[in-house]
Amino acid sequence: MPDTTLPNSWDARAKAHSFFGFTDLPSIEARGTVVLTHGEGPYVIDTEGRRYLDANSGLWNMVAGFDHPDLTRAAQDQYARFPGYHAFFGRMSDQAVMLSETLIHVSPFDQGRVFYTNSGSEANDTMVKMLWFLHAAEGRPQARKIVTRGNAYHGVTAVSASMTGKPYNSVFGLPLPGFLHLTCPHYWREGLPGESEADFLNRLVAELEELIANEGADTIAGFFAEPVQGAGGVIPPVDGYFDAILPVLRAHGIPVIADEVITGFGRTGAVWGCESYGFVPDAIISSKALTAGYFPMGAVILGPDLSDRLQRATQAIEEFPHGFTASGHPVGCAVALAAIDLVLNGGLLNNVNRIIPRFEAGLAKLAQHDHIGEWRGRGLMGALEAVRDKSTKTPFESDLSVSERIANTCTDHGLICRPLGQSIVLCPPFIMNDAQMDEMFDKLSAALDQVFAEIA
Numbered sequence: 001m002p003d004t005t006l007p008n009s010w011d012a013r014a015k016a017h018s019f020f021g022f023t024d025l026p027s028i029e030a031r032g033t034v035v036l037t038h039g040e041g042p043y044v045i046d047t048e049g050r051r052y053l054d055a056n057s058g059l060w061n062m063v064a065g066f067d068h069p070d071l072t073r074a075a076q077d078q079y080a081r082f083p084g085y086h087a088f089f090g091r092m093s094d095q096a097v098m099l100s101e102t103l104i105h106v107s108p109f110d111q112g113r114v115f116y117t118n119s120g121s122e123a124n125d126t127m128v129k130m131l132w133f134l135h136a137a138e139g140r141p142q143a144r145k146i147v148t149r150g151n152a153y154h155g156v157t158a159v160s161a162s163m164t165g166k167p168y169n170s171v172f173g174l175p176l177p178g179f180l181h182l183t184c185p186h187y188w189r190e191g192l193p194g195e196s197e198a199d200f201l202n203r204l205v206a207e208l209e210e211l212i213a214n215e216g217a218d219t220i221a222g223f224f225a226e227p228v229q230g231a232g233g234v235i236p237p238v239d240g241y242f243d244a245i246l247p248v249l250r251a252h253g254i255p256v257i258a259d260e261v262i263t264g265f266g267r268t269g270a271v272w273g274c275e276s277y278g279f280v281p282d283a284i285i286s287s288k289a290l291t292a293g294y295f296p297m298g299a300v301i302l303g304p305d306l307s308d309r310l311q312r313a314t315q316a317i318e319e320f321p322h323g324f325t326a327s328g329h330p331v332g333c334a335v336a337l338a339a340i341d342l343v344l345n346g347g348l349l350n351n352v353n354r355i356i357p358r359f360e361a362g363l364a365k366l367a368q369h370d371h372i373g374e375w376r377g378r379g380l381m382g383a384l385e386a387v388r389d390k391s392t393k394t395p396f397e398s399d400l401s402v403s404e405r406i407a408n409t410c411t412d413h414g415l416i417c418r419p420l421g422q423s424i425v426l427c428p429p430f431i432m433n434d435a436q437m438d439e440m441f442d443k444l445s446a447a448l449d450q451v452f453a454e455i456a
């Protein structure tokens with residue numbers, strides 16, 4: 001525990017001048033801030049020299065670990081060559097040209113175009129503006145509503161937070177009008193007593209049909225979905241979900257956007273989450289693993305239909321009035337090229353598929369615990385949901401903060417994992433070996449035993 005009484009401790013200095021986001025202030029009051037200095041493989045090291053196995057790959061993104069020489073070298077070389085440029089006025093770096101070619105090549109699309117941002121939130125925001133622009137240009141100015149799902153996470157800008165289906169955004173007076181949320185496709189939690197999975201799915205399809213009928217298909221600009229919901233608690237959809245809902249959306253001409261900010265580049269065992277679920281969206285939103293977390297960057301990857309239509313609509317008014325100063329930053333593009341090569345050709349995706357069975361077995365074993373209601377996940381993203389009563393799925397009382405306690409206990413034992421609602425989320429880096437995977441589950445198992453003994 002850092003000595004928080006010292007005014008010049010890292011903890012005190014962090015608290016004095018850093019405004020914390022997504023951080024529980026009572027927790028850091030009690031426990032102090034963890035200030036990190038560097039990383040080694042999947043481990044991070046703090047100012048006190050303590051090592052933590054980061055079972056969340058930072059924030060889902062550091063898939064190659066924290067010191068990969070290919071990525072740091074790609075950045076260093078590009079900084080030496082051409083350290084920054086924009087993508088306005090018909091100019092862009094050679095790295096941006098090459099990355100767009102590569103992204104279309106590795107995408108499920110045979111043709112298309114890419115637009116760069118600095119984050120996943122901005123990429124979703126950009127996609128919404130593209131849809132608003134496109135529909136207006138094609139004579140449907142009323143087509144502005146955006147449909148997402150409960151527990152969706154699409155980011156934090158005013159638009160992407162409105163797309164996010166989490167109650168905490170009410171403190172900002174969000175969502176904005178016209179952002180509609182369907183039921184989260186989580187059978188274990190959302191299924192009614194006695195309702196089969198197939199009936200649950202039918203109910204979700206009927207809900208979507210009803211929403212389209214009530215709102216009017218011509219008022220809907222697009223549908224966004226994470227193939228596996230990430231920050232909502234690692235929620236794979238009920239079986240058959242995309243096969244059932246996509247035809248409804250397509251029948252009404254509603255564009256389907258896959259938010260692959262977490263699932264993109266190998267997390268589910270395929271290059272894209274949509275591949276794992278057997279569908280091709282109209283566009284893909286990418287960020288996080290795009291640069292393996294070594295540079296802030298996001299991308300809107302447009303499939304052929306949206307790409308052609310947006311190109312036509314832009315030609316009609318001569319320019320698409322949108323872009324960020326650092327869009328298509330040459331260092332970000334160079335790092336992304338190296339990261340994609342490393343994941344697809346350098347053995348990382350192979351390692352993901354090699355360790356998925358060990359990961360699933362570890363989750364399934366911990367789920368035998370009396371106070372774990374279910375394990376869920378897909379590929380190398382998983383969650384364990386804590387419950388007071390397994391048979392009735394009754395959660396622990398919220399003032400017990402069960403998942404925070406488990407995560408804090410893990411931190412004390414050198415493992416970083418993430419509490420989300422009443423679940424613990426694991427999202428290991430793609431470089432993890434068997435021994436590190438075992439270390440992760442051993443430490444988590446000990447923390448579960450300790451916390452459940454305290455509160456059960």
Ligand SMILES: *Cc1c(COP(=O)(O)O)cnc(C)c1O
Pocket residue numbers: 118119120121122124153154155156226230231259260261262287288
């Ligand atoms: C993290 C995330 C975002 C937002 O990305 P930022 O880079 O944090 O803005 C959007 N969508 C999904 C699915 C995410 O997981």
